[in-house]
Amino acid sequence: MTSNLAPAAAPSGEPHIRRLIVIWVVLSAIGVALVVFALGPHMPPWTFSDEARDQRNINIMLAALATPVLLAVWMALVYSIVAFRQRGVAIVDGTPIHGGGRLEVAWIVVTTLIVVSLAVAGTAALFGTTKGAGGGQGPDPLAVPHGSLPPLQVQVIGQQWAWTFRYPAFGGVETTQIAIPAGRVIALHVTSLDVNHSFWAIRLGVKADAIPGSDNVAFVRPRRPGSFRIRCAELCGLWHGHMFTTGLVLTPAAFSSWIRRQVVANAAATRTLPPYSTHYFPEPLRRAG
Numbered sequence: 001m002t003s004n005l006a007p008a009a010a011p012s013g014e015p016h017i018r019r020l021i022v023i024w025v026v027l028s029a030i031g032v033a034l035v036v037f038a039l040g041p042h043m044p045p046w047t048f049s050d051e052a053r054d055q056r057n058i059n060i061m062l063a064a065l066a067t068p069v070l071l072a073v074w075m076a077l078v079y080s081i082v083a084f085r086q087r088g089v090a091i092v093d094g095t096p097i098h099g100g101g102r103l104e105v106a107w108i109v110v111t112t113l114i115v116v117s118l119a120v121a122g123t124a125a126l127f128g129t130t131k132g133a134g135g136g137q138g139p140d141p142l143a144v145p146h147g148s149l150p151p152l153q154v155q156v157i158g159q160q161w162a163w164t165f166r167y168p169a170f171g172g173v174e175t176t177q178i179a180i181p182a183g184r185v186i187a188l189h190v191t192s193l194d195v196n197h198s199f200w201a202i203r204l205g206v207k208a209d210a211i212p213g214s215d216n217v218a219f220v221r222p223r224r225p226g227s228f229r230i231r232c233a234e235l236c237g238l239w240h241g242h243m244f245t246t247g248l249v250l251t252p253a254a255f256s257s258w259i260r261r262q263v264v265a266n267a268a269a270t271r272t273l274p275p276y277s278t279h280y281f282p283e284p285l286r287r288a289g
């Protein structure tokens, strides 16, 4: 169909490339500034804990790095639609492309640098200021944060379909709500009594699998008093969607009086509980056979 039409002479692409680079630099500068200064402060998981703040900062960095890449792709598409649009009725094949050595090398070098620097930044967050960055590290954490006080142990127990919490430093009392003091490193020992659950407190920047028979440790240092939502983030049965509750971050003084009240109010129940352990194997209600 196009045999009687000669391919168009290859026009120089230089003006287009220069124009594209100028537009891309300007748009990227605006886009990155908007991402960092306008969107960034509102990005989850916000700044309620050190771990959440670090994750928020990583999210800002990822979005800021992705913005120029996204703009380059969109810009190339929109620019091509406008500048290289086929006008008139004649259908002419485009100029064949025979590779682009410099572009390919640049593409590989730039993407390699981005990926490697992200790996370095992620590793620095894991082992840097907020050791473990809010993730479950299993029973023997590699990255243990240091505070002025030793970490306060709080056991998080998942079961179909509720969360309970035990405080080994306070006689192993078990509560239906979690409260933790602001400004202190908390060691959350996450486990389960039945199936796999996942303890997810987004404002704390903590997400840790709750596995039966396993002690999954996640550290968090809440920065100020307030409340946070807890959800189960692992499909765990019929009422999985109902497995949520609210936790509290209190001032150290308010926490002291709260935990004292819990110890007194739950004294009778505490006596019937199994001794505090990193995990529990409850008796099955009905044995096979």
Ligand SMILES: [Cu+2]
Pocket: 158, 159, 161, 196, 197, 198, 232, 233, 234, 235, 236, 240, 243
């Ligand atoms: Cu669950």
